Amino acid sequence: MRRCEGKGSLYLDLHRVLRSDEQTPAETFAEDVQKKYRTLSIHDAGPWLKELRMVKSPAEIEEIRRAIAITDEAIRRMWSHARPGIMEYELEAHYDFTLKSHGVRELPYLPIIASGINATVLHYEANNQRAEDGDLVLLDLGAASNYYAADISRTFPVNGRFTERQKEIYQLVLEAEIKTIEAVKLGVTLQHLNDVTKQVFTDGLLRLGLIQESSELSKYYYHSVSHHLGLDTHDIPDYSAAMQPGMVITIEPGLYIEEEAIGIRIEDDVLVTAEGCEVLSSQIPKETEEVELLIGKKE
Ligand code: GLY
Ligand code: MN
Numbered sequence: 359m360r361r362c363e364g365k366g367s368l369y370l371d372l373h374r375v376l377r378s379d380e381q382t383p384a385e386t387f388a389e390d391v392q393k394k395y396r397t398l399s400i401h402d403a404g405p406w407l408k409e410l411r412m413v414k415s416p417a418e419i420e421e422i423r424r425a426i427a428i429t430d431e432a433i434r435r436m437w438s439h440a441r442p443g444i445m446e447y448e449l450e451a452h453y454d455f456t457l458k459s460h461g462v463r464e465l466p467y468l469p470i471i472a473s474g475i476n477a478t479v480l481h482y483e484a485n486n487q488r489a490e491d492g493d494l495v496l497l498d499l500g501a502a503s504n505y506y507a508a509d510i511s512r513t514f515p516v517n518g519r520f521t522e523r524q525k526e527i528y529q530l531v532l533e534a535e536i537k538t539i540e541a542v543k544l545g546v547t548l549q550h551l552n553d554v555t556k557q558v559f560t561d562g563l564l565r566l567g568l569i570q571e572s573s574e575l576s577k578y579y580y581h582s583v584s585h586h587l588g589l590d591t592h593d594i595p596d597y598s599a600a601m602q603p604g605m606v607i608t609i610e611p612g613l614y615i616e617e618e619a620i621g622i623r624i625e626d627d628v629l630v631t632a633e634g635c636e637v638l639s640s641q642i643p644k645e646t647e648e649v650e651l652l653i654g655k656k657e
């Protein structure tokens with residue numbers, strides 16, 4: 359077969375969402391194609407695709423809804439099998455079971471199943487420790503549907519009962535989540551949403567005596583509250599884009615108190631609408647009483 363040696367142009371999405379040493383599939387493809395067709399010029403279509411990808415079509419939103427529905431089922435299965443002494447990877451096995459039962463065999467990202475102090479490690483993925491009686495377990499995970507990701511975090515007591523202290527911190531994270539979701543409106547930026555979260559956390563941590571001044575907040579809250587969600591879990595890294603109808607973002611405040619082995623994050627996926635927003639993952643319980651009722655209760 360003769361090789362095509364003529365000049366030509368190939369446009370690929372070469373935009374890197376995450377900085378990492380690993381080659382992206384698009385980069386690998388570009389390299390392979392370039393080796394075969396040396397005169398071909400390859401261009402990055404990322405900037406145009408970014409605009410297109412930022413606002414989701416109804417069909418894309420349906421895919422995200424399906425990914426969330428599977429994630430919901432998986433979380434409920436993990437909760438129903440939870441008990442003190444369970445290994446994090448046993449919980450992961452229940453997660454995998456649900457996803458594979460729905461034909462989801464490729465994960466958008468490795469699930470985080472972090473018990474006790476592990477939950478204070480931001481990207482904990484070892485999932486190889488035992489969840490002891492009294493531990494909270496932080497889940498951050500998501501299924502995919504036709505490559506569209508869900509991205510959900512829930513935190514639960516492995517023995518089915520939050521302690522008063524755990525509840526106190528949990529309620530503050532939940533308050534931050536609810537107030538930040540209320541702030542999702544046309545025209546606001548992710549930066550603004552993060553400011554809302556930071557204000558709730560600062561007030562709450564001062565009230566609880568965990569910090570003495572606002573500059574200390576970063577000791578307990580050290581990531582941002584939102585990112586776009588879609589084909590990539592961290593879909594479009596544009597923190598200054600104003601919210602438009604059809605954008606799908608996460609809201610994910612968390613507090614990490616290492617000295618008390620408490621790490622709590624609550625994360626929902628939110629669709630921006632003309633009126634404000636719709637929480638696409640609202641069916642996944644997050645009030646403490648609702649969560650407690652589902653732990654260790656086999657269907
Ligand atoms: N699961 C990654 C994140 O929440 O951003
Ligand atoms: Mn997440």
Ligand code: MN
Pocket residue numbers: 509585608610625
């Ligand atoms: Mn997220």
